[in-house]
Amino acid sequence: MSVTVGIPRALLYYYYYPQWKTFFAHLGVKTLVSRETTRGILEKGIKSTVDEACLPIKVAVGHVMDLCDRVDYIFLPRVVSTARREYICPKFLGFPDIVRNNIEHLPPLMDNSIDLYRKGSSLYNLFYSVGKEFTHNPVRIMRAYQASMAALNNHCRDMESGRLPFETCDSNRHNRQDQDVGVRDVTIAVIGHPYNIYDHYISMNMLKRLRDYGANVVTADQLPEHVFRREAEKLPKQLFWTLNQRMVGAAFYYFDRPEVDGIIHVASFGCGPDSMTGELIERFARRESRKPLLNLTIDEHTGEAGMVTRLEAFMDMVRWRRQLDYVAATYY
Amino acid sequence: MYGYLGIDVGSVSTNMVLTGEDGTIKHSIYLRTQGKPIEMVQQGLKHMQAALPGKLKVIGVGTTGSGRHLAGVITGADIIKNEITTHAIAASNVMPGVQTILEIGGQDSKIIILRNGVVSDFAMNTVCAAGTGSFLDQQAARLNIKIEEFGPLALQATVPVRIAGRCAVFAESDMIHKQQMGYNIPDILAGLCEALVRNYLNNVGKGKEILQPVVFQGGVAANAGMKAAFEKALGHPVHVPSHYDVMGALGAAMLAREATNRKSTGFRGFEVADRDFKAGGFACDGCPNVCEVVEIMESGQVIARWGDRCGRWSNALTQQARIS
Incomplete structure (x- = not known):
């Protein structure tokens, strides 16, 4: 029985999706991305989020709800910091909690932390703790991690060459710049x-x-x-x-x-x-x-x-x- | 004799201007939109036709304002342009060398900064309608003062009262408070003008370098109290052009002249005033976006559609009727 992990098409999806997808693929796990934002998704998100949250958070909640009954897990890393001595917005940090407290009938969340604030911390910690859920073989996790870093590099290179994230995330996009x-x-x-x-x-x-x-x-x-x-x-x-x-x-x-x-x-x-x-x-x-x-x-x-x-x-x-x-x- | 027609369909007023070939205004019309843009465009066309000599031929039409697409479809406009560009063009023609345009209309207010005759920066009010014409309108109605008398009354003030201008709701409660304390109406009105100007400069004009000459236009420029308040706040004279209330339409007419240069016009004639136009709408059920599609019908035939995100409905029409 293969497992499906849902990834909401929101927030850091646009930076990291190719990396996440590659990582899960190497562990033999299927990924499913929520559908593109529609009025329906936004309205669901608005209804389930506190009023003072910003629009991107409300949209992201809508995307999580879109995935709810179609996947076995939802991948929502708790992004604290992605660079030394820097932070990501506190709403991202608390996003798994926002989701957990506002949505009922959630599949299990994978809200492992990304925190590179301190010296010596590594992105590998995140992937190791996620990978552990699916395999006991650390070598396999390491390989998947390396492949995912290569995918991230490719993604960055692609964008630097003038493409836009949604064009590199999905190859069959209808409105490509070129x-x-x-x-x-x-x-x-x-x-x-x-x-x-x-x-x-x-x-x-x-x-x-x-x-x-x-x-x-x-x-x-x-x-x-x-x-x-x-x-x-x-x-x-x-x-x-x-x-x-x-x-x-x-x-x-x-x-x-x-x-x-x-x-x-x-x-x-x-x-x-x-x-x-x-x-x-x-x-x-x-x-x-x-x-x-x-x-x-x-x-x-x-x-x-x-x-x-x-x-x-x-x-x-x-x-x-x-x-x-x-x-x-x-x-x- | 030839002329160019400019139409500005705003949220509160619908204006029309007819200029001669040299750009001078032959006739101008100012109507309240009253939520019926199609009828007002038709009514304006009728008035315009009646006021013009029979042998005059319209050889170019431009539309602007928030209802520009609607007006453009009905009249067959040669150019459909946003109101910032048209206001800037009109002002720099009426007053060459203008560096700042203050424009306050019914539902929006904007500031346009020009340098060397070219727009170099602009801003529009964002989420707040405090400090626009409809708020002044409403307050005048509450005090039972005709909006025409508002300006002259405000000028009679001896001690302007300080009124909170951040928010229309607070301004109103402040005004009521001051009125119950026994302040004179002219003082309160002058205070309101100053509050609106303060709000405008802090909000719309935030961080903009306001250099002379300054032109003040839009419907609110009729209010002498607002002009005086601007002059007091800025510390230098503010110029109100003679056709301050139809500047958008004037700019559209000027652009129509440019657009029809060596080209024939798409103008469908003043007869469209008598045709039967209907605007309808429906919610498309093609996807969860549930777009509100607007349809413009002429004698039962769809001539334009817009509002759909994917183009499913608007692209189904012929190329010519397609909008945005």
Whole structure:
């Protein structure tokens, strides 16, 4: 009898799914990803979560519920820290507890911790404790772990070469960047958490819209770690949120790139770290760069008019300004 | 004689402007949308036709505002543009060299920063409608003052009262409190204007560099009290253009002129005012998204659909009727 482990298509799925999938596959365990976010999933999540949680958490709860009666286990690692002296958002840390306390008839959760805060801690601890559930052979776990690290590296390499996470996670995606037709005359950097910007429902198809408006989209996840860390050092003090370190560093990097015409920062309403990094990025933009910046806040609303208006106006502004720069460059 | 038509369908008002070939305004119309955008567009077209000399020919139409797609489908617009761009274009034509545009409408407020004649930054109000026209409207109604009298009354204030401007609900309870304490209505109104301006500058204008010349437009610019409050807060003059209430429509007309350059217009004529348009909707049951699909019907025939995320319904129509 083979065992199926459910993985919600939410939160850190976009960073780590290829690694998790590979690990379980090497142990002979099947994985099942929850379906793409729909209104149904979001509504279920909203109903079962406390009101003050942010939208991504509510969505993630909805995804867990989507898996509930279809799998034997749900893989929900308790992500405390993924880098030394840094933390992940406390809501991620408490997510297994949020799930356990709000959803009834749960299959067993695998909420083993990832905590790399201290020196000498290793990601292997997580995989060993998970692997133990399925095999008693430590060599097999070690092999699966090594394969999963290779998969993670591949995934990162793929993104650095310009692909987006959902394109590398699922090979049969319908809207691949390279499949869209039409002229793309501007490049827009979209800075936001992967679980916000790559989720078609939550982001209201923002990336696709931008491409339809003729933009090449680049994101924070396409930068290698050392690049965004180096850029984030421009801040007077190191941020201790890993995810937001990436956001800030990537924004700083793209502000300096001549081929990037504009930057969109996407925050979810009620996200503490986002509200701060949004402000940091905006101040930097005003001080150091002449590049247009748009701050977009997303939440539960389904009306697309507000977003469409802002995106359209932003694209107009970017094109208009570039034209002016071009004229200025030919005159002087 | 040729002209360009600009239509701005906002949440509170529907405006129309007809410009000559040189961009000057021949006629403008300001109507309350009253939740019936289709009828108001048709009514506006009728008024417009009646006010124009018979031999004038419309050779370009542009639509803007939150109902721009709807208006665009009905009239056969040559260009459908967001309201930020149209406002910026209109203001920089009316007042060349403008660096800041303050725009307050019925349900939204925005700030547009221009440098060297080009939009360099903009912001719109996010989750809060405090500080927009409908709040002023509502408070005027509560005090039994006509909205037209609001501005002149506020100007009579001698000691403006301080009113909390963060939130419309708090502002209202603060106003009631001050009124029961015995303050004069003009003082309270002036205090309200100052509170709204404070809220606007802190919220929408947060961190923006407001440089002269400043243009104040949108329906609320009619309120002299708001203009005075802005001038007091900013410390320099604020310019209200003569067609402040139809600037979006004016910008749309100007864009229509650009869009129809060496091209013929898609305008379906003033006759559409008499055609039978209906907007209907249904919830698609194709997937758990349950999209609310909107259908625009003309004489029983579907001419446009939108609202579906996957394109199942909007793509089923011909290329021409497709929107967004």
